[in-house]
Amino acid sequence: MKCLFLGVLLSFNVFFLFAEEGLWPLHVDSTFWKSIQVQGIKLDQKDIFQEGGTSLEDAVIRFGNGCSGILVSENGLVMTNYHCALRYMERIATEECDYLSNGFWAEREKEMPIAGLSVRLLSQTLDVTDLLCKEAWKTMSDKERKQKIQEIERQYTEEAMGYEARIVPVYSGNQYYLYQYQVFKDIRLVGAPPLSLGKFGKDVDNWMWPRHTADFALFRIYAGHGNSPASYSPENVPYQPKKVVPISLEALKEGDFTFVLGYPGSTDQYKHSEVLSNLVQVSYPVQIDLMNKYLDLLGSYMKRDELFEMRNTAQYGSVSNVMKRYQGFIEGMNRCQGIARRKTEENDFVKRLESNPSLGVRYGTLLEEMKLVEQEKVAYAIPYSLYLNGWGMVALLQKALFVSELDKDHLNWQKINRFLREAQKGNDSLSLSMDREWFVEVMRSYLKNVPKDFHFSSLTKNASSLDEWADSIYEQSALSDTLKVRSLLENNFDQLKKDPAVSLINEITSLYVEKVWCCLPLLSQRLDSLKKEYVAARMELFGTENCWPDANGTMRFSYGSIKGYQSENVTHSYYTTLDGMFQKVRSGNEVYAIPSLFHELYEKKDFGDYAVNGTIPTCFIATNHTVGGNSGSPVFNVSGELIGLNFDRNWEGTISDVIYDESVCRNITVDMHYVLFIIDKYAKAHSIIKELVIRK
Ligand code: GLU
Secondary structure, eight states: OOOOOSTTTSOOOOOOSSTTOOOEETTOOHHHHHHHHHTTOOOOHHHHOOTTSOOGGGGEEEETTTEEEEEOSTTOEEEEOHHHHHHHHHHHOOSSSOHHHHOEEOOGGGOEEOTTOOEEEEEEEEEOHHHHOSHHHHHOOHHHHHHHHHHHHHHTOBGGGTEEEEEEEEGGGTEEEEEEEEEEOEEEEEEEOOHHHHTTTHHHHTTOSSOOOOOOEEEEEEEOGGGOOOOOOTTOEEOOOSOOOOEEOOOOOTTOEEEEEEOOOOOOTTOOHHHHHHIIIIIHHHHHHHHHHHHHHHHHHHHHOHHHHHHHHHHHHHHHHHHHHHHHHHHHHHHTTHHHHHHHHHHHHHHHHHTOHHHHHHHTTHHHHHHHHHHHHGGGHHHHHHHHHTGGGOHHHHHHHHHHTOOGGGOOHHHHHHHHHHHHHTOSHHHHHHHHHHHHHHHHHHHHHSOGGGOOHHHHHHTTOHHHHHHHHHHHOSTTOHHHHHHHHHHOHHHHHTOHHHHHHHHHHHHHHHHTTTTHHHHHHHHHHHHHHHHHHHHHHHTTTTOOOOOOSSOEEEEEEBOOEEETTEEEOSEEEHHHHHHHHHTOOGGGOOOHHHHHHHHTTOOTTOOBTTBOEEEEEEOOOOOTTOTTOEEEOTTSOEEEEEEEEOGGGGGTTTOOOTTTOOEEEEEHHHHHHIIIIISOOHHHHHHSOEEO
């Protein structure tokens, strides 16, 4: 178990029992950085993180809502993953300009603004535990706590300068930190390889090793007057960063020290063994089945029409990504006997308590209580999964939900117009027909998997004729016609509220209110507060050694070394090259089809300055602990030079959100040799190469 900066102001000793495990916040005390130095890093703490000064972390960005990235030029050029860029590329691609098939490489003046994309740069980190957790905090209601948090956040928000503040709980709410960011909103696409390279191996290779995916894309941050954030304007100029990172082209070796800075989304290293077993046995299998069906359906529609395919590539990828993670998780938990492992950790905790009677009185029943709450919670697991991945993905029901929540006397037309614009996009005949089929599939799955107690009357009534039921709802509903919706909103609101899809969602919602929302949130809250106590107890019992707080979307440091691994009697090398990539290409599998120019470069060995031992290194693996959100994170060498971009974990590593097993968990990185080779030799984007600081 792992916990760190207990009571912010406590100094903490860090001993490295679990060498590479952990997503460490940057403001850990100097003992941590000293231990890292023992491992060979040539940087001091202040080179990596320095409140008020300039350090490596100033070059690390939070890209969009769920990715990371790195500043690589004096002119605000940013590198992140291709898979982080894909949704944005889909938005700007058209039939005439198919950037997915062809890639995108722009001259400076033609860089493409991406509406809705933002980049965050961390400007300040502040421990606010003492400000919040005074005596009064304990007696405050949730609402009052939220207000208090917002009040402090407001003090650090300065809209004119683009500053935004977020307070987040650390250690399951035992501490609170405030992160202040500068938010840039004029972000333009500069370059991206074609999908065939950027997502080489597509969803077949996702979560797998060996890998040859050129998972990178380039964006530029634009700023307004005084280098400050501004909304898009043609007058804006490239942002001048505080810190720019050089790229190293030195050949990499097994055993080389590496580290990662980025924004991992969430981990749950204290998940109770009972929760783990419910995930493995109950919740994930049903969700996998449902997602599998969704992908089959979406895939069959994508084959019918190129435009539909282009518009749904990212959606397909993101559902497949989650589904495979769940599959890998079940396999991984079985392989490493994760549940038994967690039980052992829990037993250790109980034993420690036994030898500490005073703490035993306070915390003695915690684990048992957690187990009981989880046992109650499991009854809601499937209805909840169906709510998220079932109803949540039926477009008609989502539109109906929006309409059902509208209040005739308080119509927010700005919100409505946004909704109508979005709804319009899914109103082509293919999307509507697929949505109808998906509706039937979700209802079928609900009937099969959800206990009868949670069934609602129209479902029971139509159980034997789901197709006919769907036909009648989709035919009679006005919600697939945005003009009709607008006109009903303006002239016959009551009629709109009686729409069959709206009536159905109302029926589903009241069932959930009565049977799920009545109880599930309370149980979750209870579990959260038990978890908070459990974490506090572990911190007291085990001290602060090896302790890191679960990831929560804030900047973290992880470290490790470049290393292969052994799994199922297969030895996996630490790196891949273009030669391995072309073995896949020659297999003829369509997921490995690549552009002819790329073939030519390979045949002619036209590798420029980027070859190592006569070929291009493509990707490598290391023991850095990374999770979702780390996509696009810079991977550095001992000197803090950029050697690659983290983009995935291996199949065995899908468990690392809850259990990090150093023997098999690996992060997958696209090598800078490969990235620069594509920019320079394939895209011939020489002006981009000139902007970079490259060390050979
Ligand atoms: N496979 C994931 C993706 O394509 C990222 C890997 C991770 O979560 O570490 O988004």
